[in-house]
Amino acid sequence: MALGKDYVTQECSIARALEIVGERWTLLVVRDALYGVRRYNDFLVHLGIPRAVLAARLQTLTAEGILEKRRYQESPPRDEYLATDRAVALWPTLRSLGLWGRQHFGEAPLRYFRHAGCGTELGPYGECPACGIVVPVKDVLMEPGPGLDPDPADPVSRALLRPKLLLRPIGTDRV
Amino acid sequence: MALGKDYVTQECSIARALEIVGERWTLLVVRDALYGVRRYNDFLVHLGIPRAVLAARLQTLTAEGILEKRRYQESPPRDEYLATDRAVALWPTLRSLGLWGRQHFGEAPLRYFRHAGCGTELGPYGECPACGIVVPVKDVLMEPGPGLDPDPADPVSRALLRPKLLLRPIGTDRV
DNA sequence: GCGGTTGGTTCAATCACCGAACCGACCCTG
DNA sequence: CAGGGTCGGTTCGGTGATTGAACCAACCGC
Numbered sequence: 157m158a159l160g161k162d163y164v165t166q167e168c169s170i171a172r173a174l175e176i177v178g179e180r181w182t183l184l185v186v187r188d189a190l191y192g193v194r195r196y197n198d199f200l201v202h203l204g205i206p207r208a209v210l211a212a213r214l215q216t217l218t219a220e221g222i223l224e225k226r227r228y229q230e231s232p233p234r235d236e237y238l239a240t241d242r243a244v245a246l247w248p249t250l251r252s253l254g255l256w257g258r259q260h261f262g263e264a265p266l267r268y269f270r271h272a273g274c275g276t277e278l279g280p281y282g283e284c285p286a287c288g289i290v291v292p293v294k295d296v297l298m299e300p301g302p303g304l305d306p307d308p309a310d311p312v313s314r315a316l317l318r319p320k321l322l323l324r325p326i327g328t329d330r331v
Numbered sequence: 332m333a334l335g336k337d338y339v340t341q342e343c344s345i346a347r348a349l350e351i352v353g354e355r356w357t358l359l360v361v362r363d364a365l366y367g368v369r370r371y372n373d374f375l376v377h378l379g380i381p382r383a384v385l386a387a388r389l390q391t392l393t394a395e396g397i398l399e400k401r402r403y404q405e406s407p408p409r410d411e412y413l414a415t416d417r418a419v420a421l422w423p424t425l426r427s428l429g430l431w432g433r434q435h436f437g438e439a440p441l442r443y444f445r446h447a448g449c450g451t452e453l454g455p456y457g458e459c460p461a462c463g464i465v466v467p468v469k470d471v472l473m474e475p476g477p478g479l480d481p482d483p484a485d486p487v488s489r490a491l492l493r494p495k496l497l498l499r500p501i502g503t504d505r506v
Numbered sequence: 507g508c509g510g511t512t513g514g515t516t517c518a519a520t521c522a523c524c525g526a527a528c529c530g531a532c533c534c535t536g
Numbered sequence: 537c538a539g540g541g542t543c544g545g546t547t548c549g550g551t552g553a554t555t556g557a558a559c560c561a562a563c564c565g566c
Contacts, residue, residue, distance in 0.1 A: 163359070166378070167441055167479055167488075170362055170425055173432030178355070180554075184338070187345055196513050203341070206555050211514060221435075232563040234512070242435050248455065249431060250345055252423040257348030260396075260417050266342055280423065281456035304342055313342070355523075371544050381524050386545060407532040409543070511564080521554070528547075535540085 176220050177246070181205050185213050186243050187250055189223060190293065191316060192326040194236040202312035222246075239323060247293045247322075251282050264303030272297040272321060296322045351395050352421070356380050360388050361418050362425055364398060365468065366491060367501040369411040377487035397421075414498060422468045422497075426457050439478030447472040447496060471497045 163171035177183050184203055193199055199210055214237055217223040223237040251269070258265060270277050271284035272295045283290045299319040308314055315326040338346040352358050359378055368374055374385055389412055392398040398412040426444070433440060445452050446459035447470045458465045474494040483489055490501040 166359065167483075168359075168362070169429040169432035169437050169441055171359060171432075172436050173428045174358060176432075176436065178358070180353070183349060183353070184341065184343075184346060187343070197511085200513090206557095207514070208516085208556095209554065232512075242431075245431055245435065248427040249424055252427060253348045254344040256417075256420055256424060257344035257346075257351075260420065261347050261351065262344050266344055281458075283456075308342075372542085375544090381526095382545070383525095383547085384523065407543075508566085509564105512562090514560085514562105516559075517557090519555085522552085524549105524551075526548090529545085531543090533540100533542075536538090 176216075176222075179213070179216075181209055182213050182217065183246075183250065183253075185210070185217060186222060186239070186246055189237065189239040189243050190247060190250070190322050191298065192320060192322065192324050193312060194238060194325055195234075196237075198312045198326065199237075201310040217243075244293045244323070247296075248282055251278070252280065255280055262303070265301035266303045267301050268299045270297045270299065271295065294321060294323050298322060351391075351397075354388070354391075356384055357388050357392065358421075358425065358428075360385070360392060361397060361414070361421055364412065364414040364418055365422060365425070365497050366473065367495060367497065367499050368487060369413060369500055370409075371412075373487045373501065374412075376485040377491075392418075419468045419498070422471075423457055426453070427455065430455055437478070440476035441478045442476050443474045445472045445474065446470065469496060469498050473497060 163175050166172075177186065181203065185199060185205075188199055188202060193202060196210065196214070199205065199214075200207060203210070205213075214223065214225075218225050218237065220242070221240055222242045224240050225235050226238055228234055228236050268277055269282075271287060271291045273291075274284065274286050275297075276284050276286040278291060278296065279285050281290070282296070297319055298316075298321070300317050304317070305313075306317070308317070312326060320326070338350050341347075352361065356378065360374060360380075363374055363377060368377060371385065371389070374380070374389070375382065378385070380388075389398065389400075393400050393412065395417070396415055397417045399415050400410050400412055403409055403411050443452055444457075446462060446466045448466075449459065449461050450472075451459050451461040453466060453471065454460050456465070457471070472494055473491075473496070475492050479492070480488075481492070483492070487501060495501070
C-alpha cells in the first residue's frame with residue numbers, strides 16, 4: 157500500500173494491518189492460501205487476478221512473512237507458496253469477515269466450516285460449540301454449501317468442491 | 332470497488348464483503364465510526380483522507396446501510412454519520428485484524444479494550460474472560476495504551492486519548 | 507524439433523487516489 | 537451590513553496503481 161499516502165499518521169494496529177493486507181486482492185490471496193492453494197497458476201485461475209498483480213502480491217506477502225516460498229521440485233525449478241503462522245493467524249479475521257458478508261449481503265451459505273473432529277459447524281469466532289474449544293485451522297473441515305456453483309469452470313474451484321481440511325494442498329487432479 | 336474488474340467471479344462471502352469494505356480507507360472510516368466519530372470534519376482531520384475520497388466513502392457506506400446519515404441541526408443544516416448494526420457487526424473483524432497487526436507487526440499496545448462492567452481486558456474475540464460473555468460493542472471501554480502519542484496534533488485524536496465507550500460520540504471540546 | 511506447462515516480465519490504457527483550490531450556506535463580530 | 541470563519545462538500549490536474557494482453561525463458565514429453 158503506497159498510493160502517495162500511507163496510513164502512517166494513524167496510530168492504530170488496524171491501520172498497520174491494513175498497510176500489509178489492505179491492498180486489493182491481498183486478502184483473497186491469503187484466503188486461497190489457507191484453502192490450500194499453493195501454486196502461481198492455481199492462484200491465477202482461481203482468482204482471475206492479473207498476472208503482474210499476483211506476482212507483486214506474492215512477493216510482498218512473502219517479504220512480510222505471511223507466505224513462504226518453497227521449492228518443491230528442482231527440474232524444472234518450481235516453487236510453491238505456503239501459508240505461514242502469520243497467514244494462519246488471519247483466519248479469525250477472514251472468518252468473521254466472511255460471516256459478516258454472508259449475514260448482511262449474501263443469500264445461501266457458500267461454504268460450511270466444521271470441526272473435523274466432531275462435524276459441528278463452527279461458531280462465529282472459529283470455535284466449536286460442541287467441544288467448547290477454538291478449533292485449530294488445520295482441523296477445520298471446509299464443505300461446499302448450497303449457494304455454490306456445482307460445476308465451476310476452473311479446476312481449482314472444482315477441487316474446492318470436495319470437502320477438505322484447511323491448509324491441506326488441493327488435489328487438482330491435473331491432467 | 333470497481334476497477335474494470337471486481338470480485339464477481341469469486342463465489343465467496345469474503346469477496347462479497349471486500350467488495351463493500353475492501354476499498355482503501357473504508358475500514359478505517361468504519362473503525363472511526365465505532366470509535367464515536369460522526370462528523371465529516373472529524374473523519375477528515377483524524378484520518379488525513381482526501382476530502383473527495385471521504386465524501387465518496389461516506390456515500391457508499393450510507394448506501395450499503397453501514398452508516399446512517401442523520402440531520403442533527405437545521406440551521407445551518409448539518410448531518411452526522413452514525414454506525415448502524417452492520418457497522419457494529421464489523422467489530423469482531425476489526426478487533427481481530429487489529430490484534431493481528433499488533434501481534435505480528437506492532438510493538439507496544441496502542442489501545443486497550445475492556446469490558447466496561449468489570450474492567451477486564453477483552454479476549455481475542457471480543458469476549459470478557461472474567462464474565463464469560465461476548466461484550467456488546469456499546470459496553471466496550473477504550474483506553475489509550477503506552478504506544479500512543481500523548482500529545483497528538485488533531486483534536487479528534489486528543490479526544491480519543493480519554494477513556495470512552497465505543498459508539499459514544501466523541502466530545503471534541505471544540506472551541 | 508515441436509507443442510505444452512509453468513512462472514513470470516513488459517507495456518500501453520484505464521482507473522482510482524491525491525492535494526489543492528474553489529464554493530455555497532450559514533454563523534458571528536464589529 | 538461587510539468581513540471573516542466554519543462546515544460540508546465539489547472540481548480538477550497530476551500521479552500512481554490496476555488491468556489485460558503480449559511476450560519470454562526454462563524445461564518437459566514425444
